[in-house]
Amino acid sequence: MRSCRDITALVSKGLDKKLSLRERLAIRWHFIICSGCRNFQVQSRFIRKTAHRYTDQLQNRYSKKP
Amino acid sequence: MLLSDGTKALYQLTEAMLAEHRLVLFRYALLQLKDNELAEDAVQETLLAAWQSSSEFQGKAGIRTWLIGILKHKIADSWRRLAREVITSDFDQIDNDDGEAIEDELFMSNGHWNNGPNTWNDPEASFNQMEFWAIYETCQNNLPPKMAKVFMLRELVGLEAGEVCLETGLSDANYWVTMHRARLRLRECLEIHWFNVPKTKKEKRHA
The missing domain is CATH 1.10.1740 (Rna Polymerase Sigma Factor; Chain: A)
Structure with missing residues (x-):
């Protein structure tokens, strides 16, 4: 069985490219027994969303003050 | 023309x-x-x-x-x-990456979680709180410089993975490792400094 370290690496990779069927199945089986890795996936997606919002905020912050 | x-x-x-x-x-x-x-x-x-x-x-x-x-x-x-x-x-400095260190703390020697990620309750509600953004920014800035650059090119600028590799000279394999570590670090940092902080304490700080 793959470790949480390996599974989170796959989950992270899956955010940037399509995983193979075998990889996706490994993640799904692992998720059945591991809430930590499930949380990692949800939270990694949340972090991506946060980064996008943060970028939008930068635009406001870096506009010239009157 | x-x-x-x-x-x-x-x-x-x-x-x-x-x-x-x-x-x-x-x-x-x-x-x-x-x-x-x-x-x-x-x-x-x-x-x-x-x-x-x-x-x-x-x-x-x-x-x-x-x-x-x-x-x-x-x-x-x-x-x-x-x-x-x-x-x-600021953006171009090379660091001697200590990226390995955090993984050793987060995982036991058999590769399983030391203390796995907790569930975050309604994380998007944090978007409305100024202090959350300050903490996010601090967590992001605390990544080792090269890791921060890779993460920012991908998630803030919006380059594709392959483009980030061209920009930073990272190999494909190193890119995946770097992004994995960056996400582990950011997650850990947000959990410790925001999501695990008791709600009453957060509210008090906002009062």
Whole structure:
């Protein structure tokens, strides 16, 4: 069985490219027994969303003050 | 217009093809120049220069890489004008990465979680709280510089994984490792400094 370290690496990779069927199945089986890795996936997606919002905020912050 | 009908280039660039990349270029410039107007100027100059030298462009696939190459020169020009060269080191410094250290703390020697991620309750509610953004920013800034650069090029600027590798000189394999570590670190940092902080305490800080 793959470790949480390996599974989170796959989950992270899956955010940037399509995983193979075998990889996706490994993640799904692992998720059945591991809430930590499930949380990692949800939270990694949340972090991506946060980064996008943060970028939008930068635009406001870096506009010239009157 | 630049090319007469008889001498059509193999890959003819249109304004629309260039404009498609405007947002990515703008974010790239903004992260480095930290000023909306300067970033906008640099992007304008880049698109104009690209348009004027479109005959030099070799292939459709690498259009963004080519544009970023031009943009870097425009950003450098901007710094020279402002005599703020110091900032370059901010984004381009090389670090001796201690990325391994956090993984050793997060996982036991058999590769399973030491203390696995907790469930976060309604995380998006945090978007409305100013203090959350300060903590996010601190967590992001605390990544080792090279890791931060890779993460920012991917998630803030919006480059594709392959483009980030070209930009940073990372191999494919190192890119995946770096992003994995960056996400582990950010997650851990947000959990410790925000999501695990008792709610009453957070509210008090806001009162």
